[in-house]
Amino acid sequence: MALLASSDWRVAVAIAEIGYANPFLPERIELEQEALGKSFTHSQPFLQYRPDCSVSDMFPNAPALRQRSEQLLEKMRGKLIAHEPATERELEVYENLAIYQLYARYMSTTLDLPAVRFRNRPEDDILNCYDAFAGDYHWFLELPEKRLPSNLDRDVIFAGLFQVERAFFHIFRHIVGASMPAARLRAAIWQSIFTHDMRRYLSALHRFMGDIPTLITGPSGTGKELVAQSIAYSRFFEFDSKNRRFVTNYADCFVGLNLTAISPTLIESELFGHAKGAFTDAKTERRGYLDESECPRWGTVFLDEIGDLDAQLQVKLLRVLQSREFQRVGDSTPRKFVGKIIAATNRDLAAEMEAGRFREDFYYRLCADRIETPSLRVQLQESPEDIANFVRFIATRQLPELPEEASRLTDEVVIWVSKNLGKDYAWPGNIRELEQCVRSIMIRGNYVPSGRKTPTEQAPVARFLKSVEDGDFSRDELLSAYFSLVYSRSGSYRAAGRRLGVDWRTVKEIVDSDLAREFAE
Numbered sequence: 001m002a003l004l005a006s007s008d009w010r011v012a013v014a015i016a017e018i019g020y021a022n023p024f025l026p027e028r029i030e031l032e033q034e035a036l037g038k039s040f041t042h043s044q045p046f047l048q049y050r051p052d053c054s055v056s057d058m059f060p061n062a063p064a065l066r067q068r069s070e071q072l073l074e075k076m077r078g079k080l081i082a083h084e085p086a087t088e089r090e091l092e093v094y095e096n097l098a099i100y101q102l103y104a105r106y107m108s109t110t111l112d113l114p115a116v117r118f119r120n121r122p123e124d125d126i127l128n129c130y131d132a133f134a135g136d137y138h139w140f141l142e143l144p145e146k147r148l149p150s151n152l153d154r155d156v157i158f159a160g161l162f163q164v165e166r167a168f169f170h171i172f173r174h175i176v177g178a179s180m181p182a183a184r185l186r187a188a189i190w191q192s193i194f195t196h197d198m199r200r201y202l203s204a205l206h207r208f209m210g211d212i213p214t215l216i217t218g219p220s221g222t223g224k225e226l227v228a229q230s231i232a233y234s235r236f237f238e239f240d241s242k243n244r245r246f247v248t249n250y251a252d253c254f255v256g257l258n259l260t261a262i263s264p265t266l267i268e269s270e271l272f273g274h275a276k277g278a279f280t281d282a283k284t285e286r287r288g289y290l291d292e293s294e295c296p297r298w299g300t301v302f303l304d305e306i307g308d309l310d311a312q313l314q315v316k317l318l319r320v321l322q323s324r325e326f327q328r329v330g331d332s333t334p335r336k337f338v339g340k341i342i343a344a345t346n347r348d349l350a351a352e353m354e355a356g357r358f359r360e361d362f363y364y365r366l367c368a369d370r371i372e373t374p375s376l377r378v379q380l381q382e383s384p385e386d387i388a389n390f391v392r393f394i395a396t397r398q399l400p401e402l403p404e405e406a407s408r409l410t411d412e413v414v415i416w417v418s419k420n421l422g423k424d425y426a427w428p429g430n431i432r433e434l435e436q437c438v439r440s441i442m443i444r445g446n447y448v449p450s451g452r453k454t455p456t457e458q459a460p461v462a463r464f465l466k467s468v469e470d471g472d473f474s475r476d477e478l479l480s481a482y483f484s485l486v487y488s489r490s491g492s493y494r495a496a497g498r499r500l501g502v503d504w505r506t507v508k509e510i511v512d513s514d515l516a517r518e519f520a521e
């Protein structure tokens with residue numbers, strides 16, 4: 001006899017999958033639909049943060065899934081306790097359902113995580129939920145005379161649940177965008193943290209993920225540093241259940257270094273440290289960012305602009321990636337780097353390797369886990385209305401205490417951009433440029449892209465075309481501007497008359513000679 005009837009079993013399998021699925025891919029929503037059938041509420045094709053929506057609008061199916069998983073779990077547990085026989089697959093689904101249920105019970109739904117959740121102080125109520133959690137763990141996962149397939153350790157699950165919560169917060173709240181490239185970026189970050197197999201991650205891999213560097217590539221201003229922070233802040237931190245603390249305060253585990261902002265000699269001593277007297281200014285010894293005291297096991301060093309790194313330093317860093325060893329400048333003692341490296345560049349590394357500026361062996365040590373950030377243009381091509389989402393996100397961050405002002409600013413910017421830059425504007429500076437645009441419109445009511453002229457300074461032909469597009473001309477103005485344009489291109493009233501199919505005297509009468517001169521320049 002099976003533990004569940006076939007209709008319940010299908011639901012249990014789907015919910016068990018949800019617990020381990022990548023939450024940012026459309027498959028996750030499909031699983032929710034499969035689990036809830038007719039009671040499923042349609043909202044978005046994939047999960048995305050919408051500052052204008054409530055939590056319950058963004059996750060409309062969460063309460064029903066939690067309730068359903070609880071019912072199924074209790075049903076299965078009752079039979080297992082009564083020693084009814086169960087297959088390995090049934091035990092696996094039961095275990096996964098239990099983990100889903102724990103997650104649903106203990107994950108914060110406020111989406112305001114860092115403020116309340118991660119001060120990491122034993123007196124914070126939030127960590128005291130460990131006792132309740134331990135009670136639930138015992139109830140669901142420590143069954144008398146039954147060993148569950150992956151038999152995950154209680155503290156690992158607790159730490160894992162908090163890690164999922166942190167990762168979800170950092171990806172969901174910070175990486176905005178309703179296009180498929182934005183969804184794929186969120187999913188790729190999730191995978192970089194948890195791999196594609198969450199079960200294997202929780203049972204074994206979480207201890208080793210720091211050994212694998214991550215390489216983030218993409219155009220400037222597309223969020224490479226943001227992605228690096230999301231990964232670093234979402235790493236697995238062990239939970240010390242005796243002292244009710246995580247091993248670290250998560251805000252202390254990220255160090256970013258822009259390699260183009262420091263000279264090669266300084267980079268070396270910043271990264272590796274130096275001995276006293278190693279060079280003229282080395283009055284005392286100094287620990288580098290790779291030192292264990294600066295970057296412990298759960299820490300991350302972010303190397304921005306890795307494509308610009310000097311060849312000698314590439315060799316030294318390659319050694320760190322290969323053997324985790326380094327030496328301070330002026331000191332031969334071998335030291336160990338124990339944290340994680342994330343590197344980023346906006347250069348085309350294939351071209352850099354071809355030109356001999358970037359070492360192949362260094363590249364291949366970096367590229368196993370690679371994430372590409374999409375340009376704003378690519379995102380807007382697929383989802384033009386996303387400009388409003390990005391602007392709303394930026395305006396809300398700019399005016400956090402003033403939601404109505406932020407909303408007004410959003411409308412103002414969206415209208416301004418559509419009128420003055422148009423939907424084909426390429427946003428060469430990507431989201432960073434859009435941020436400048438929002439601020440500039442807030443301050444000056446206007447934004448001038450670098451290398452571009454303001455609308456009033458635009459080339460006369462572009463201004464003419466824009467006015468046509470906006471429908472700004474009266475009939476006579478349009479006629480005069482168009483006659484002036486044709487006259488400026490034809491060189492004489494007679495030639496313009498032939499082109500326009502009117503007498504040359506009519507052309508002369510209608511042409512605005514100042515405008516014709518501007519068109520001719």
Ligand SMILES: Nc1ncnc2c1ncn2[C@@H]1O[C@H](COP(=O)(O)OP(=O)(O)OP(=O)(O)O)[C@@H](O)[C@H]1O
Pocket residue numbers: 174175176177218219220221222223224225226227304345346373393431432435
């Ligand atoms: N997908 C995104 N969602 C929300 N904000 C974003 C996104 N991408 C970038 N930003 C914002 O744009 C700004 C620039 O991002 P960031 O510095 O991470 O870009 P970058 O790719 O590292 O740039 P560079 O190559 O110049 O170092 C930041 O303020 C960041 O918060």
